[in-house]
Amino acid sequence: MSELRMPGASAIGGPTAIQVARDREDVLVGNEIIRHRLSTRVVHWTVAVFFFGALLTGMPIWSPVFGWMAFLFGGLSVCRWLHAWLGVAFAAALVLMFVLWAKDMLFDKNDKRFNVFEYLKFSDKEDPNVGKYNAGQKFFFWAAVVGGVALLLSGIVLWWPALFSQGLRSASILLHDLAFIAFFVAIVGHIYLGTAAEPGTFQSMTRGTVTKSWARLHHPRWYREVTGGAKGDRS
Amino acid sequence: MALQGLEIRRSSASLRGGGTGLRKLPTVAKYIDTSTCIGCKACEVACQEWNDLPNAQTSGPSQGTYQTLPTMTANFWNLIKFREVESQEHGLQWLMRKDQCMHCDEPGCLEACPAPGAIVQYVNGIVDVDPEKCIGCGLCETGCPFDVPRYAQSTNKMAKCTLCVDRVSVGLEPACIKACPTGCLQFGDKTALVEAAKHRVEQLHADGFAQAAYYDPQGVGGTGVITVLKHGDHPEWYGLPKDPTVPTTVSVWKRVLHPIGFVAMAAAVFGAIGHFMAYGPKKPKDTSKDTGGEV
Numbered sequence: 001m002s003e004l005r006m007p008g009a010s011a012i013g014g015p016t017a018i019q020v021a022r023d024r025e026d027v028l029v030g031n032e033i034i035r036h037r038l039s040t041r042v043v044h045w046t047v048a049v050f051f052f053g054a055l056l057t058g059m060p061i062w063s064p065v066f067g068w069m070a071f072l073f074g075g076l077s078v079c080r081w082l083h084a085w086l087g088v089a090f091a092a093a094l095v096l097m098f099v100l101w102a103k104d105m106l107f108d109k110n111d112k113r114f115n116v117f118e119y120l121k122f123s124d125k126e127d128p129n130v131g132k133y134n135a136g137q138k139f140f141f142w143a144a145v146v147g148g149v150a151l152l153l154s155g156i157v158l159w160w161p162a163l164f165s166q167g168l169r170s171a172s173i174l175l176h177d178l179a180f181i182a183f184f185v186a187i188v189g190h191i192y193l194g195t196a197a198e199p200g201t202f203q204s205m206t207r208g209t210v211t212k213s214w215a216r217l218h219h220p221r222w223y224r225e226v227t228g229g230a231k232g233d234r235s
Numbered sequence: 236m237a238l239q240g241l242e243i244r245r246s247s248a249s250l251r252g253g254g255t256g257l258r259k260l261p262t263v264a265k266y267i268d269t270s271t272c273i274g275c276k277a278c279e280v281a282c283q284e285w286n287d288l289p290n291a292q293t294s295g296p297s298q299g300t301y302q303t304l305p306t307m308t309a310n311f312w313n314l315i316k317f318r319e320v321e322s323q324e325h326g327l328q329w330l331m332r333k334d335q336c337m338h339c340d341e342p343g344c345l346e347a348c349p350a351p352g353a354i355v356q357y358v359n360g361i362v363d364v365d366p367e368k369c370i371g372c373g374l375c376e377t378g379c380p381f382d383v384p385r386y387a388q389s390t391n392k393m394a395k396c397t398l399c400v401d402r403v404s405v406g407l408e409p410a411c412i413k414a415c416p417t418g419c420l421q422f423g424d425k426t427a428l429v430e431a432a433k434h435r436v437e438q439l440h441a442d443g444f445a446q447a448a449y450y451d452p453q454g455v456g457g458t459g460v461i462t463v464l465k466h467g468d469h470p471e472w473y474g475l476p477k478d479p480t481v482p483t484t485v486s487v488w489k490r491v492l493h494p495i496g497f498v499a500m501a502a503a504v505f506g507a508i509g510h511f512m513a514y515g516p517k518k519p520k521d522t523s524k525d526t527g528g529e530v
Binding site for chain 2: 061062077129157161162169171177178181185188199200213214216
């Protein structure tokens with residue numbers, strides 16, 4: 001991985017950013033900051049794979065408009081079977097994500113100042129007190145957790161309709177549907193903000209690193225915490 | 236499913252589905268007179284035989300009832316329900332009613348079904364399942380106000396009474412009707428059978444059953460089974476819901492949440508594209524500091 005070696009690190013012959021990012025985060029390596037260690041990224045993509053698996057097997061069941069998606073998996077009967085198991089896998093991955101990420105996602109007093117409409121103006125007037133995650137990201141995390149629980153519980157009822165009452169089944173149809181629609185909208189926003197809208201973000205979930213200027217722009221307090229007084233390679 | 240050249244009137248999960256409406260056929264119906272049913276179960280046997288269904292292990296006698304099974308199953312589509320009802324007015328009543336798919340004019344199962352063409356309604360009103368298209372999700376069970384569809388683990392399909400569409404489409408009456416020894420079961424054009432039911436209800440009125448009525452619930456657009464009840468004011472005594480409708484949630488889901496969902500999904504995608512065009516990417520203005528390692 002010498003081609004990935006950054007100037008700052010290679011100059012002193014220390015580990016490269018990608019090597020450090022295997023088990024550490026919130027550290028500066030050369031000119032890069034490790035934002036997500038390997039385990040964080042693996043959890044994220046595990047959740048993502050099962051999410052999209054469940055999404056693509058669920059949408060053809062939701063509406064015949066998306067019936068063509070069923071052919072990706074071998075037909076609607078396969079989808080009906082696979083969707084349930086992918087849903088379970090998604091929920092399991094979500095539990096793991098919750099355990100590993102929850103403490104970083106607790107709201108603090110700075111988050112009260114967050115206004116999503118102001119934020120989306122991209123005015124560059126970022127609150128200097130925004131830490132590693134802004135309030136919008138934290139909200140997305142908690143919404144995903146709540147939505148995931150709603151999908152799991154209603155999904156279990158829909159999986160074995162004979163075991164539950166008509167009222168519970170009817171409620172589950174609506175809950176599953178509402179959670180799905182909310183998730184779809186949220187995931188579009190999530191992908192947009194993580195790729196095209198904010199360049200430099202996507203690599204934090206692949207390589208695990210961001211540039212200093214990225215951190216300074218989007219997460220000023222986190223940037224100060226990571227770089228601290230240390231102006232060298234790593235804190 | 237035994238589609239025998241019958242045109243389809245309605246088809247599940249088919250946005251622009253339905254028949255061409257070119258070939259008109261009268262709506263057919265079963266007529267069940269519970270007041271002359273003797274509970275012989277010939278209809279149950281005929282149903283099993285004609286549809287080549289495996290023999291059911293009866294459980295009734297050990298439960299203190301004549302009823303063959305506690306409920307219909309995926310292999311048992313026609314079940315006479317035996318009920319003992321006590322009331323001040325009539326004392327102890329032993330009521331029996333042949334139960335099967337009601338072949339609703341507005342079938343909740345068809346409305347709830349997500350698999351295109353898995354549940355169809357033929358032009359003569361018969362509601363049928365196509366096992367080849369059924370995905371075994373069980374949503375029809377939630378859509379049905381009469382608790383009729385049964386999911387079979389062994390086949391991963393739903394099964395229910397077909398109103399012997401294979402017999403009806405070639406001009407025969409359903410097997411259960413053919414087997415009935417008392418004539419309490421009849422089959423034919425629904426309008427004619429409604430007249431017969433009205434006539435029978437008048438007879439029952441004259442016989443002292445002032446509340447006699449026939450059951451053809453309009454909440455599901457009427458059913459393909461017309462049931463004459465001595466106690467028409469108490470359909471629940473016979474195990475029939477008083478005012479059945481397609482569950483509101485199923486209608487809300489398909490008719491309200493679906494459109495909302497499509498709009499929300501499109502709004503999210505086009506909103507993101509529009510936002511990108513209006514506000515552009517948010518990126519660091521000055522990246523020269525990146526090389527310095529300074530704040």
